[in-house]
Every structure is written in structure tokens, then in C-alpha cells.
Amino acid sequence: MSGSLVIQTSFLGDVILTTPLIAELARRGPVDVLATPIGATALANNPDIRTIIRYDKRGTYGSALGLWQTIKEIRSRRPYDAAYLAQGSFRSGLLSILTGARERIGFASSTGRVLYTRQIPYRPEKHHAERLWSLAFSDCADPPTREQIRPRLYPSDEDRATIDALLRPGGASDEPIVALAPGSAWGTKRWPYYVDLARRIADDFRVAVIGSKADLPIAHEIIEALPPGCVVDGVGRLSLLASAELIGRALAIVTNDSAPQHLASAMGTPTLAIFGPTVPEFGFGPLAERKAVAGHGGLTCRPCDRHGPQRCPLGHWRCMRELTPDYISSLLTEVLNPPVPV
Numbered sequence: 001m002s003g004s005l006v007i008q009t010s011f012l013g014d015v016i017l018t019t020p021l022i023a024e025l026a027r028r029g030p031v032d033v034l035a036t037p038i039g040a041t042a043l044a045n046n047p048d049i050r051t052i053i054r055y056d057k058r059g060t061y062g063s064a065l066g067l068w069q070t071i072k073e074i075r076s077r078r079p080y081d082a083a084y085l086a087q088g089s090f091r092s093g094l095l096s097i098l099t100g101a102r103e104r105i106g107f108a109s110s111t112g113r114v115l116y117t118r119q120i121p122y123r124p125e126k127h128h129a130e131r132l133w134s135l136a137f138s139d140c141a142d143p144p145t146r147e148q149i150r151p152r153l154y155p156s157d158e159d160r161a162t163i164d165a166l167l168r169p170g171g172a173s174d175e176p177i178v179a180l181a182p183g184s185a186w187g188t189k190r191w192p193y194y195v196d197l198a199r200r201i202a203d204d205f206r207v208a209v210i211g212s213k214a215d216l217p218i219a220h221e222i223i224e225a226l227p228p229g230c231v232v233d234g235v236g237r238l239s240l241l242a243s244a245e246l247i248g249r250a251l252a253i254v255t256n257d258s259a260p261q262h263l264a265s266a267m268g269t270p271t272l273a274i275f276g277p278t279v280p281e282f283g284f285g286p287l288a289e290r291k292a293v294a295g296h297g298g299l300t301c302r303p304c305d306r307h308g309p310q311r312c313p314l315g316h317w318r319c320m321r322e323l324t325p326d327y328i329s330s331l332l333t334e335v336l337n338p339p340v341p342v
């Protein structure tokens with residue numbers, strides 16, 4: 001049994017952005033993917049994947065015994081023609097050797113690069129979906145089409161039924177929805193005026209609030225600020241792919257630079273992404289066809305961190321505080337009403 005193994009144990013957004021690479025490799029043969037439990041959830045139902053192998057580097061499987069069990073599971077499927085290191089740690093590199101894959105391919109900038117048989121240039125100027133996609137090519141590939149680097153997710157019938165049920169109690173399943181994703185794991189990446197924006201949107205649309213259990217406090221602020229019946233509460237109660245389905249049904253989403261932005265790219269939902277301490281030039285901007293990016297253009301301190309610190313190191317947090325609700329509302333109007341070609 002041959003084929004490819006993609007090793008991607010990074011953040012959820014990175015996992016979603018790896019789906020174009022997986023699709024490219026699937027055109028050549030079977031593809032297995034090694035992913036964390038949350039990554040595996042995102043990749044469920046993906047027709048380009050033969051098997052998802054779970055690797056919980058923080059849980060039971062993070063122990064030496066667990067690691068060995070994972071390796072044994074992978075080796076039972078060998079020989080792989082190649083392992084693709086979409087996550088570049090030394091540990092992943094080591095894991096790729098132990099799998100017995102004949103080739104180990106990763107970025108020339110990765111920590112584990114000394115363990116690779118082939119190094120691919122990491123091109124900082126490209127979107128990360130394109131960088132990951134380029135791992136499939138030994139030479140410089142032709143520039144990809146938009147479709148080739150569009151990430152994809154595959155909600156199930158059950159996910160669709162969950163969202164049908166969530167939308168129906170309001171008796172307004174056909175009412176247009178705008179989604180808001182106010183959360184982020186990093187404090188400085190959370191735009192602070194979602195409540196104000198939600199009140200404005202609710203004049204014309206239902207507001208769907210998206211997020212995990214960690215986002216419940218801000219979500220409740222939004223929900224309590226809106227008249228009942230104007231809001232769809234999708235926070236902390238939906239599976240990842242059900243959240244993607246809900247985002248997919250929205251006319252547009254307003255999101256921070258966080259995972260929902262990538263869910264929206266995968267579902268093709270018009271996206272307004274708000275960037276504070278980070279910038280889209282890092283390669284993680286929205287990929288939906290209709291999109292806009294909000295960011296403070298006049299700060300020398302920006303970007304200040306690859307991920308975004310929990311607190312502003314300068315204390316003023318101007319990168320987010322000065323992105324006013326008026327500014328964000330006007331960008332959202334543009335996303336919702338693209339100019340008509342003449």
C-alpha cells in the first residue's frame with residue numbers, strides 16, 4: 001500500500017489551509033493525514049483523504065508510549081512514497097523518519113529541515129495555503145489558480161440538519177444572516193466593538209454568533225444586546241463542521257484573524273477580516289472570493305507579534321481600539337454590496 005502521508009499537527013487554521021495540498025496529492029494517489037484531534041474534526045468527510053490518524057501531542061498520545069503507538073499505527077500502513085511535513089517541528093521530522101516514508105518533504109525554513117530528504121523554499125510573500133500547496137512540487141510550480149488553493153471543508157448531513165434545526169425555531173430560516181465571530185485565543189486580536197456592530201446589523205439581518213465555549217462571555221454580551229428573534233446563538237454548542245455549515249449559510253461574516261476566517265474561506269462566505277496586531281501579509285488573510293480586510297494603517301508598532309500577544313505591550317492597543325464601528329460597518333456594506341460591473 002503506497003501513497004502519501006501529510007503530517008499537520010499545527011493550529012486549526014493551518015489544518016484548514018492544508019486541504020489544497022491534500023487535494024493536490026490525492027490526484028496522484030491515496031493520502032493519509034496525521035492530525036491532532038481538533039484537526040481531525042476539521043478534516044472529517046474529506047473525500048481526498050483515505051485515513052486520518054489522530055495524534056494528540058498534548059494528551060495521552062503525547063507520552064513516549066503514545067508516540068510509539070502512533071508510529072506503530074503509521075508503520076502498519078507503510079510504505080508511504082512520501083511524507084509531507086506541513087508542520088515543521090523537529091519532532092514531526094523525527095516522526096516522519098520513523099514512519100519509514102521513502103521521501104520526507106518540508107520547508108527549508110523549518111526547525112526539522114535537517115531530517116528532510118527534500119526541502120522546499122518557504123516563500124513568505126505567498127498565502128500560507130499556497131506555501132503548503134507548493135510542498136507537492138519539487139520545482140517551482142506554475143502559479144496556482146484560485147480554485148487550486150481554496151481550502152475546503154465537508155459538513156455532513158447531520159451538520160446540515162443541526163443548522164436547519166438551529167435556524168428554524170425563530171421561524172425565519174430564510175431570513176438573511178450575517179455571521180459574527182468575535183473570539184480569538186489571543187486577547188489583542190479580539191476587536192472590542194462587536195456589540196455595537198451587531199446592533200447595527202440587526203436592523204437589516206439576523207445575526208449569527210459563532211465561536212467556541214471560550215467565547216461565551218463576549219457572545220452573551222452580543223446576544224443580550226439584540227432583540228430576541230434577531231440572533232442565532234451558535235457559540236459553544238456546535239461541532240466545528242456545523243459551525244462551518246452555519247457560516248456557509250451567511251451572506252457574510254465579520255471575524256478577527258482567527259479560525260472562523262479560514263472556515264469562511266473554505267465555505268466561500270464573503271468575509272470581512274479584522275486584523276489588529278497581525279497583518280494579512282503573514283499569509284493568513286481571507287480567501288473567499290468577496291472579502292475585505294480591516295487594519296490600522298498608521299501604526300509603526302504594527303505588526304508586533306506573529307500570533308498577537310494577550311496584552312498590548314505598549315498598553316494603548318490602538319491597532320484595535322481605533323478601528324471604529326463606523327469604519328467596520330462601511331467595509332461590511334462593501335462586502336455585502338459588491339460594485340455591479342459596467
Ligand code: SF4
Nearest residue numbers: 277301304312318319
Ligand atoms: S503594540 Fe501596536 S500592534 Fe501590538 S497590540 Fe499594541 S497597538 Fe497593537
